[in-house]
Amino acid sequence: MTLLETERVAVSPLRRGITPRRRGRGLAGYLFVAGYAVLLLAFGIFPTGYSFYLALTNDQGQFTGLNQFLKVAQDYRFVPAFTNMLIYLVLWLVTLVVLVVLVAVVLRSRVRPSTSALFRFLYYIPGALAGVASVLVWLFMLDPDVSPVSWMLKSLGLQTFAAVLSPGNLPLILMLIAFWTGAGGWMVVMYGALNNIPDEVLEAARMDGAGPWRTAWHIQIPMIRQWIVYMTIMAFATGTQLFVEPQLLQTASLGRVSPTWSPNQLAYVYAFQQGDFNGAAAISVFLLALGLLAAGLLVARSNLFKLDEK
Amino acid sequence: MTQTTLPSAAAGRRFAPSRAASFLVVGLLLALLLVFFVLPVIWLLLAPSKTAGQVVQDNPFSFGSFRQIGAAWRHLFAFQDGAMVTWLRNSAIYSGGSLILTLVVSVPAGYALALTKFRGRKTLLMITLVTMIMPQATLVLPVFLELNRFHLIGTIWSVILPFSFYPFGVYLVYIYFGSSLPKDLLSAARIDGCTEWQLFSRIALPLAKPVVALVAFFSFVGNWNNFFLPYLVLPNSEQFPVQVGLNQLLTSTPSFNPVAGAGLNITIPELALAIIVAILPVLVLFLFSQRTLVSGMLAGATKE
Numbered sequence: 001m002t003l004l005e006t007e008r009v010a011v012s013p014l015r016r017g018i019t020p021r022r023r024g025r026g027l028a029g030y031l032f033v034a035g036y037a038v039l040l041l042a043f044g045i046f047p048t049g050y051s052f053y054l055a056l057t058n059d060q061g062q063f064t065g066l067n068q069f070l071k072v073a074q075d076y077r078f079v080p081a082f083t084n085m086l087i088y089l090v091l092w093l094v095t096l097v098v099l100v101v102l103v104a105v106v107l108r109s110r111v112r113p114s115t116s117a118l119f120r121f122l123y124y125i126p127g128a129l130a131g132v133a134s135v136l137v138w139l140f141m142l143d144p145d146v147s148p149v150s151w152m153l154k155s156l157g158l159q160t161f162a163a164v165l166s167p168g169n170l171p172l173i174l175m176l177i178a179f180w181t182g183a184g185g186w187m188v189v190m191y192g193a194l195n196n197i198p199d200e201v202l203e204a205a206r207m208d209g210a211g212p213w214r215t216a217w218h219i220q221i222p223m224i225r226q227w228i229v230y231m232t233i234m235a236f237a238t239g240t241q242l243f244v245e246p247q248l249l250q251t252a253s254l255g256r257v258s259p260t261w262s263p264n265q266l267a268y269v270y271a272f273q274q275g276d277f278n279g280a281a282a283i284s285v286f287l288l289a290l291g292l293l294a295a296g297l298l299v300a301r302s303n304l305f306k307l308d309e310k
Numbered sequence: 311m312t313q314t315t316l317p318s319a320a321a322g323r324r325f326a327p328s329r330a331a332s333f334l335v336v337g338l339l340l341a342l343l344l345v346f347f348v349l350p351v352i353w354l355l356l357a358p359s360k361t362a363g364q365v366v367q368d369n370p371f372s373f374g375s376f377r378q379i380g381a382a383w384r385h386l387f388a389f390q391d392g393a394m395v396t397w398l399r400n401s402a403i404y405s406g407g408s409l410i411l412t413l414v415v416s417v418p419a420g421y422a423l424a425l426t427k428f429r430g431r432k433t434l435l436m437i438t439l440v441t442m443i444m445p446q447a448t449l450v451l452p453v454f455l456e457l458n459r460f461h462l463i464g465t466i467w468s469v470i471l472p473f474s475f476y477p478f479g480v481y482l483v484y485i486y487f488g489s490s491l492p493k494d495l496l497s498a499a500r501i502d503g504c505t506e507w508q509l510f511s512r513i514a515l516p517l518a519k520p521v522v523a524l525v526a527f528f529s530f531v532g533n534w535n536n537f538f539l540p541y542l543v544l545p546n547s548e549q550f551p552v553q554v555g556l557n558q559l560l561t562s563t564p565s566f567n568p569v570a571g572a573g574l575n576i577t578i579p580e581l582a583l584a585i586i587v588a589i590l591p592v593l594v595l596f597l598f599s600q601r602t603l604v605s606g607m608l609a610g611a612t613k614e
Contacts, residue, residue: 028506029428036419036480037434043475044441047452054455103343110336119340123347128596131535132556133585137350139566140357146565146578148353148370184347213332234443241447244537248557252566267451268542277455284451288444295443299436 048288054281068282072270077260078283084261088171089239092178096235100183101228104190105216109202120191124184134181135248142173165253170261174245186231193227194220226302237294240287243268263287357582358382362565365578382583385575389559394584396548397555401588403466404540404551405533408473412529413522416476420483420521421514425496426506435484442477447538454542468543469551473533479525486521487514527599531592552588559584 058064072078103123107116129137143161144150158164165173197220205215221228242262250257250265260266263283271280357365360374368374387394422428423435441449453472454463462468496509504512537553544550547558560566563576576584 026426026428029422029426029431032418032422032426032510033428033434035415039415039471039475040434040437040441040477043453043456043472044437044449044477047449047456050456050459051452099343103339106336106339110332111340119344122344125351125593125596126347128531128593129351129585129589131537132553133535133589136556136560136581136585137354139560140353140578140582141350145366148349180347180350211328237443238445238447241445243447243450248560251557251561254566264447264451264538271451271454272542277458280451281455284448284455288448288452291444291448292440295440298443299439 051281051284051288054278055285058278059276068278069285072266072279072282072286075266077258077266077269078263080258081260081263081266084171085240085242085263088174088242089236091171092175092239093232093235095175095179096183096186097228097232099179100186100190100231101221101224103187104194105220107187107191108194108220109212109216116191120184120188124188126180127182127185130181131244132248134177135245138173138177138180139249139252162253162256165249165256167257167261170246170249170257173249174242177245178239182235186235190224190227190231193224197223229302230298233294233298237291240290354582354585358579358586360579362577362579378579379583382579385577386580386583386587389562389574389576389580390547393547393550393555393558394552394587397550397552398587400549401534401551401553404469404473405530407466407470408533409526409530411470411474412476412479413525415474416479416525417483417515417518417522418510420480420485421487421510421518423480423484424487425491425493425514438477438480438484442481446532446536450538450542453539457543463543464545464549466549469540472539473529473536476525476529479529482525482528483518483521486518486524491517527595531595534592535589556584556588 055068056063056065058068107119111119126134140146141149142153142164144153144159144164145161147153153164201219201223202215205219210218241264243264246257246261246265247259247268250259250261260269264287267280267283267287270276270283353370356371356373359376359379360368360372361378364372364374364378423431423438449472457463457468457472491514496513499509499513534551535553536551537557540549540551541554541557544554547555550558559576559581562574563578563581564574565578565581
C-alpha cells in the first residue's frame with residue numbers, strides 16, 4: 001500500500017529543472033486523469049458533500065443547522081451504538097497489535113524460513129472468507145449444537161446458541177471474526193516489514209550479545225513502528241464501520257441482538273425503516289469525520305505515504 | 311511443531327534452559343493460532359459431505375460421503391429455482407465489470423499523477439490518499455443517499471460505478487510508475503517526437519503488467535466480498551450478488567430461522583456448501599497471491 005523507502009530512479013534536479021514544458025503536456029495530464037476524476041467526484045466528493053447537506057437540512061430541504069446532529073445524538077440508541085463500537089475497537093486493536101507483532105517477530109527470527117512461509121500462508125487463508133462468509137462460518141463455530149469445539153463452549157457455561165449470542169459477548173465474537181479474517185494478512189505485511197531490516201543490523205545486535213527477544217524488543221519492533229501505527233489506524237478506521245457482522249448476527253440471533261448495535265446499523269435503520277434520510281446522513285457524517293480523522297492523521301503525521309519526490 | 315527450530319546461526323549458543331522455554335512458548339503460540347485459523351476452514355470443507363444430523367452428531371472432522379455432497383448440491387441449487395446461479399452470475403458481472411472499468415480509469419490516472427505535470431495534480435493526489443485510507447464503508451450510506459436522489463437504485467450501475475471508484479488502485483499505479491519508470495526516458499522519447507499518448511501506450515503500458523495484476527487482485531477480491539453497498543442499493547433477489555444471497559439463505563434456513571425456514575431443504579450442509587461456492591473464486595486467487603499481497607502492501611519496499 002505504501003512504501004518504506006522506495007528507491008526511486010534518481011533523476012538529477014538539474015535535469016528536471018530544464019525539462020522543456022511543451023504545449024499540451026498539461027492537457028495530456030488532464031485527459032489521463034479525466035475518467036478517474038469523474039468517478040472521484042461522483043462517488044467520493046459529491047456523496048460526502050450531499051451527506052453534509054442532508055445533515056444540515058430537514059426533509060423539506062430547509063436549513064436546520066445542527067438540529068439533525070442533536071436529534072440523532074439524543075436518540076436513546078445512539079450512545080449504546082457508539083459504546084459498543086468503542087468496546088469492540090479497544091478489544092480488537094489490542095489483540096491485533098499484540099498478536100500480529102509477536103507472531104511476525106517469531107516467524108521472522110525464530111522459525112526456519114520454509115516453516116515460516118507455510119505458517120504465514122495458513123494464517124492468511126481465512127482472509128478469503130472476509131465478509132458474510134466469515135460470519136456464517138463463525139455462527140457454526142459458536143453454536144454449541146454444531147460447533148466442533150462445543151465442549152469448549154459448554155465448559156465456559158455456554159450451553160445454547162442464545163447464551164453465546166448474549167449482548168455482552170458480541171464485542172468478543174466480532175473480535176474473533178475480525179481477527180480470523182484479517183490478522184493473517186497483517187502478519188504477512190508485518191513480516192514483510194521485518195524482512196526489510198538489513199541483516200547487518202540484526203547481526204550487529206547478535207554480536208553485542210542480544211538474544212532474539214531482546215533484539216525483537218529493542219531493534220526489530222522500533223524499526224517497524226510506523227507499520228504498527230499504520231495497521232492500528234487502518235484497523236481503527238475499518239472497525240468504526242462495522243455493519244455486516246452485527247447485522248448478520250442480529251439476523252441469526254432472532255432478534256436477541258439489537259438491530260442498532262453499531263452506528264452504521266443505526267444509520268441504516270434511520271434510512272430504511274424510519275425513512276429519515278437526514279438523520280441517517282447525520283450519523284454518516286459522524287462516521288465520515290472519524291474516517292477522515294484517521295486518514296488525515298496517517299497522511300500528515302507518518303511518512304509512509306510518499307506524495308512526491310520533490 | 312517439531313520442525314520449529316531456531317535458525318542455525320543462533321543455535322548451539324549458550325543459555326540452554328531459557329532456549330528450551332522460549333522454544334516451548336513459540337511452538338505453543340504457533341500451534342494455537344494454527345488451530346484457530348485452520349480448524350474452521352477444515353470443518354467448513356467437510357460439512358457438506360454429511361447430513362444435517364451427522365454434522366451435529368458425528369465427529370466434527372469426519373468425512374461423510376460424496377453422495378451426500380451431491381444431495382447438498384442439488385438442494386442448494388434448487389433453492390428458489392436456481393437463485394444461487396443467478397447470484398454467482400451477478401457477482402461475476404459486478405466484480406468483472408467494475409474490474410475492467412477500474413483498470414481503464416486508474417492506470418492512466420496513476421500514470422499521469424506520477425509522470426505528467428498539470429495544475430491541481432498535488433490536490434488530486436492528496437484527495438486520493440485520504441479517500442483511499444478512509445474505509446470504503448464510510449461512503450456507502452452517502453452513496454446510497456446520492457443514488458436514491460437520482461433514482462438510480464436497483465440498476466446494475468448503482469453497484470458497478472461506485473465499485474469502480476478505487477483510489478487505492480490509482481495510488482498503486484502512481485507508486486509503481488513513479489519508482490520504475492525514469493522520467494529521463496520519457497523526456498528523451500518526447501524529444502524524439504513521441505506524443506503524450508504514444509509515451510503512455512508504447513512505453514508505460516507495456517511496463518505496467520505487474521501493477522495491473524496487483525490492482526486487479528485487490529479490486530476483484532474487495533468487490534466480490536462486498537456486502538454493504540449491494541445490500542442497500544439492490545432490492546430484488548434476481549439482482550443480488552452472492553454475498554447478499556448468502557444472507558438470504560441464512561434467513562431462509564431452519565437452522566437459524568425456525569419460523570421462515572419450515573419445509574426448506576437448506577440446512578447446515580447446504581449452507582456450508584453455499585459458503586464454499588461463494589468464496590471459491592477468491593479462495594483460488596488467494597492460494598496464488600501471497601506474494602502479490604506483500605508486494606502490494608509494501609509497494610516497492612520489498613527486498614528482492
